[in-house]
């Protein structure tokens with residue numbers, strides 16, 4: 001069991017470094033570590049993330065957007081180990097700036113060759129990146145769904 | 160002490176109803192209650208918030224954006240009791256849709272007659288509503304600040 | 319395996335029968351605050367067998383039933399149907415399409431169906447547990463999940479890793 | 484009382500002396516992720532006397548000192564100065580402008596000044612405690628604070644109310 005665990009862990013770690021570097025910079029320092037390599041199944045997983053040449057003492061020192069991207073890199077690494085048939089992101093892009101939203105949507109475009117992605121968002125740039133959009137509206141406390149294109153988008157999102 | 164507390168609480172409660180109704184709808188049900196009116200100083204403050212004719216069983220059932228607006232209404236109510244010389248909002252607008260961002264910024268415009276507001280944001284609509292903008296940039300791990308107008312905004316926010 | 323359709327009726331704010339077709343690769347869901355987008359995410363979690371009410375932002379399971387408004391009374395039950403194409407044979411069944419159906423009545427009783435045949439919650443769990451699709455899977459990334467990973471709340475990172483491994 | 488200027492030097496990512504003039508009523512702060520916006524908010528909390536390191540996203544107080552990068556070594560101290568106009572006489576002092584100055588050295592020793600006169604942290608706390616401006620005040624609304632209010636974490640609502648009342 002430990003062997004299987006370590007094999008999977010090594011793979012996820014490799015994915016993490018690659019995904020992190022595609023979301024941040026190509027030579028950034030990042031890693032996943034086991035708190036107790038002797039007893040992997042009882043360990044915690046530690047994240048080392050030092051974007052753009054910075055030297056934070058822990059991921060807690062990173063900014064809101066940097067933390068979100070780091071957690072997303074970990075989730076995508078797990079995804080690469082065992083791709084789920086579909087992924088749902090509920091307003092994960094809220095803390096991201098324009099440049100990072102573009103990177104985020106590009107990564108989704110890549111992975112969408114193998115899985116479906118459902119993206120809930122308020123962000124216009126993200127809306128431009130999806131294949132099809134559903135608008136959810138509520139009238140007197142009852143929700144319904146309408147297909148959306150950029151012409152009726154204003155009506156749907158301005159309630 | 161209890162009298163003074165109750166006086167202040169009644170005022171905050173009044174403010175809350177007014178601010179909530181300006182952020183949601185003019186006839187919405189909302190209130191602040193003390194969990195133990197007999198012992199106010201040992202109470203917890205309960206929030207009743209039923210936007211747009213809905214009947215949530217608790218504020219936990221509200222959406223992400225509705226919760227943010229409700230908490231903001233409470234904060235503004237406390238502010239009205241004792242206006243702070245300045246207020247800082249750090250990306251509070253992240254979960255809000257366009258219509259709510261407009262309401263949020265209007266409320267800030269009102270209160271800014273009496274206090275200064277520092278608004279950290281990634282949102283273009285919010286940026287249009289401020290009087291002056293400072294762009295923060297980072298080069299090789301060192302931050303600096305530059306004044307911004309809409310011409311150099313792209314350069315600042317796209318890193 | 320691709321998502322084909324989601325149907326909701328009486329589930330949270332979706333009082334009326336609502337059908338969403340997932341035809342494409344990347345599907346955007348938009349709308350103003352409080353209109354029901356996250357409720358759709360909750361519906362998908364729920365029909366896949368979610369039993370933790372706090373993952374559904376509810377104090378008790380019957381809270382997912384449409385609870386009425388000023389102008390309309392509450393529903394008698396909540397119903398969600400999720401239909402997949404079983405195109406890669408991931409689901410160990412001979413069917414080309416698989417439908418998962420969950421109903422919860424006001425009195426607390428539940429009904430589950432797989433391809434319109436009554437079954438137990440356990441059968442649904444078995445069917446999807448190996449596809450990374452269970453409600454706790456790393457595939458559903460609400461903002462709250464990002465937070466748990468960052469703080470490693472209750473060893474969230476290791477638990478998620480074990481699901482994928 | 485209006486904010487006039489904020490100066491940072493060696494504070495978190497602001498290695499070099501940085502001056503921000505708060506001339507207006509509504510001031511926007513923008514920039515890409517990780518560039519330093521929230522660090523400015525931390526600097527204001529810090530100079531007003533914040534002692535809780537978790538409100539400054541730091542494990543220990545000396546973590547607010549610029550800790551160096553690949554190309555530059557860390558700073559010897561962190562320094563923040565906040566200058567107000569005392570136009571409404573809210574601050575009980577004869578001065579028209581009030582400057583609050585806080586320095587933290589690598590060895591953990593601190594220096595505080597009010598209008599360039601050395602003082603104790605206590606003096607700064609006394610000066611501003613009654614203006615709703617203390618670091619814990621409802622005036623600083625980072626996203627995390629909204630969360631505490633919604634969950635009423637550690638009776639956050641009552642505590643905030645007591646500050647205002």
Ligand SMILES: Nc1ncnc2c1ncn2[C@@H]1O[C@H](COP(=O)(O)OP(=O)(O)OP(=O)(O)O)[C@@H](O)[C@H]1O
Pocket residue numbers: 136141213214215220221222223224225254329330331332349350351352353354355356357358381382383384385386
């Ligand atoms: N059982 C229920 N019956 C009726 N309405 C409900 C029920 N449960 C939740 N709701 C309503 O659904 C609304 C929340 O919807 P949801 O969380 O999906 O919004 P959202 O579109 O995700 O918004 P946001 O953009 O703010 O996140 C709330 O206003 C709530 O009152």
Ligand SMILES: Nc1ncnc2c1ncn2[C@@H]1O[C@H](COP(=O)(O)OP(=O)(O)OP(=O)(O)O)[C@@H](O)[C@H]1O
Pocket residue numbers: 054055056061062063064065066095295300494495496497514515516517518519520521522523546547548549550551
């Ligand atoms: N003591 C320090 N020395 C040097 N850099 C630091 C220090 N403390 C924090 N930082 C850096 O500051 C950055 C975070 O800045 P900040 O939180 O202000 O970003 P932000 O502009 O608010 O971004 P976001 O939009 O993502 O919230 C981190 O990358 C972190 O490494």
Ligand SMILES: [Mg+2]
Pocket residue numbers: 090222223224355356357
């Ligand atoms: Mg939502």
Ligand SMILES: [Mg+2]
Pocket residue numbers: 063064065249520521522
């Ligand atoms: Mg920030």
